[in-house]
Amino acid sequence: MQSRTSHARAGRPRSAAADAAILAATRAALVELGWSKLTLQDVATRAGVAKTTLYRRWAGKNELVVDAVAELFDELRLPDRGSLAADIEGVVLQFAAILARPEARSGLMAVVAESTRDAALRERIRMSIVDRQKRLVVRGRERAQARGELPGEDDAAAAARTADLIFDVVAGAVVHRTLVSAEPADEEWVRRFTQLLLLGLGEAARTGFAGAAGERGPDGKDARGRDG
Amino acid sequence: MQSRTSHARAGRPRSAAADAAILAATRAALVELGWSKLTLQDVATRAGVAKTTLYRRWAGKNELVVDAVAELFDELRLPDRGSLAADIEGVVLQFAAILARPEARSGLMAVVAESTRDAALRERIRMSIVDRQKRLVVRGRERAQARGELPGEDDAAAAARTADLIFDVVAGAVVHRTLVSAEPADEEWVRRFTQLLLLGLGEAARTGFAGAAGERGPDGKDARGRDG
DNA sequence: GCCATTACGCTACGAGCCGTAGCGAAAGCG
DNA sequence: CGCTTTCGCTACGGCTCGTAGCGTAATGGC
Incomplete structure (x- = not known):
């Protein structure tokens, strides 16, 4: 066999x-x-x-750690919570939970640093870690478009560029918060981040931005979509 | 003497x-x-x-590289280009230019990775690199509030949290784009990122999001402030 | 069951870097 | 001129790396 x-x-x-x-x-x-x-x-x-x-x-320490850390991201799922905001919050909280683990904190950034001088390593990271995350962004966006929360996009290339941009913003913000600012990406932070991402700087600030008092968006649509 | x-x-x-x-x-x-x-x-x-x-x-390799890389960020300035969008684009482009240099790429992420297990090193990075960047966010936000582009904030603690959030989003996105996605944060990307940051996911997408066709914001204000 | 093939455990090795100690000389201050 | 601190240099033990070599274990083909 x-x-x-x-x-x-x-x-x-x-x-x-x-x-x-x-x-x-x-x-x-x-x-x-x-x-x-x-x-x-x-x-x-x-x-x-x-x-x-x-x-x-394994060729060396770099490749070994990439594979070891990659397994941590296997548990990433995209839950259907009913609204784009709730979906974003859910997946970001999962991502933050992984980055809160010490084996991810110390390993991930190190191999990324090494990958700046090693194209093969960069490709290995992309395939086993990054692409898996990016797929969640693409699917979440499609889901939101199907719901009517986001406008569809005709140009496929433009859609891919937009997904890349959103991915860099989301993943970058969580990583920076966790590893550089060294503060937890807890529920309150994720709520405020999601509101900023959805509404933008001016509008999000205008709604109070606090999360506690601003769970509902200014257009009256429930931003968390618990009950529709 | x-x-x-x-x-x-x-x-x-x-x-x-x-x-x-x-x-x-x-x-x-x-x-x-x-x-x-x-x-x-x-x-x-x-x-x-x-x-x-x-x-x-220097105590060792970590501290030495932090100081060596920190000097690269001395050139960061906050230009007054007349509008919040143009200010963001300007400072992000400077940040991206620094991260494009190989000595920053290979050194910065490595010391950040080391700092996950070394509080003293993390503090050194914060003081000599991160805080200098964050100050630009705070000042740019104050400037936008003085212009009336952003609403003022009464609670000082809430204002600080908001500045932290914006900083993590901006710096994180550029770092992730440059080092993880390994693609350049060029002018077009910065334009699209700024639009996303200012308008939010839904609104930015609705305006076409392209940058080429969307140099002017939906409110008619020139988003780049070049010639009015 | 026998053989070719591959994986494995173990040992040993040269090479390189780390971080420190010790010394004499150099460069400031009063 | 003395005192103090820095500097260049050499040498050292200790550690890790990555590889080579050998005998043994486990599997498939015949």
């Missing part, structure tokens, strides 16, 4: 359990040691494998 | 020229080698000083 599904070449197959153990050990090491003090020898010991096994599967 | 101005304790004073040479050498090494392959021995050789001199002035 294996000969058909994945052309299993003869020989001893790689241990899938070892893969999982290594990635879990990498995350544990990231939590305890952080990026700079993480060594492959330490990861190997934690995972119960030999150091040479690590080098047979 | 120095005994009064800066209590210059007796002994040979530190060479200011060495400081400048070391920081310049650090930036040069960042360009050629990137963060991970940058060694203090290499920086010392480039600067024409001994390695021990580096350790007498």
Whole structure:
């Protein structure tokens, strides 16, 4: 069977359990040691494998950490909460929860920094982490357009550019808040951010901007869409 | 006289020229080698000083790179272009120009990553890099409020939270665009981003969002303030 | 069951960088 | 001229990296 599904070449197959153990050990090491003090020898010991096994599967520290961190983003979902605002808040809160974990904080920025000088690494990050997030933006936007909350776009290229822009704004804001400003992207912050994103600077400020007093938008439409 | 101005304790004073040479050498090494392959021995050789001199002035690689990169942000200015939109575009373009330089790309994210596990380093980054940027947001917002483009805010604490939010959105978006998406934050992107920030998702999309056809805001006010 | 093939654990190794210690010389101050 | 601090230089132990080599384990083909 294996000969058909994945052309299993003869020989001893790689241990899938070892893969999982290594990635879990990498995350544990990231939590305890952080990026700079993480060594492959330490990861190997934690995972119960030999150091040479690590080098047979990953080119180095960068690639290993990318794969270890990428698994954290598997849990990202796009819940249908009934309105664009509520959908944004939901997915942003999930994203913020992942970035609040120490293994993501210390690992993600480090590999992004490394990727500025390594095109292959940048591509690996894009495929296993970034694109998965961007897909949520695209689908959420389509959903909002189907609801009539956002106008449709005829030009496909323009639609892609817009999705890229929105993605950079959303992901960038959460990352900057969490890692640079080093303050939590909690529910109140997400509410205020969502209002700013939907209404813009002038209009959002005019509605009080507080979230507590401004859950409903100025056009009378329920901004959170709990009951329609 | 120095005994009064800066209590210059007796002994040979530190060479200011060495400081400048070391920081310049650090930036040069960042360009050629990137963060991970940058060694203090290499920086010392480039600067024409001994390695021990580096350790007498900086605790390690992290602190050195923070200071070297911080100088890049000295050139940030807040030009008065006549309108909030034009001011935002101007300062964002300056920020993008700095982030386009390789010494900023490879150095900035790396020290931010390190700062997730080092509170002292995080404070150093905040003081010498982040706060300088944030001040531009605060002043630009005050200017827009004086112009009547944005409503004033009575609560000082709420005003500070709003400034923080705007700052995270602006800086985060540019950083994410430049370093994660790895695409240039050029004039067209900045135009579209500014429109999104000012008008919000729904309204900005409704105006076409393109920039080329949307240089003027929907309220008829020239969004770029070039010739009126 | 036997063999070719691949993965694995283990050890050892040179190379490079880190951060520090110690020394003599240089450059300021009074 | 003494005192103090900085500087250049050398040397060092300790650590990590990435690889090589070897014997063993596990699988598929025959």
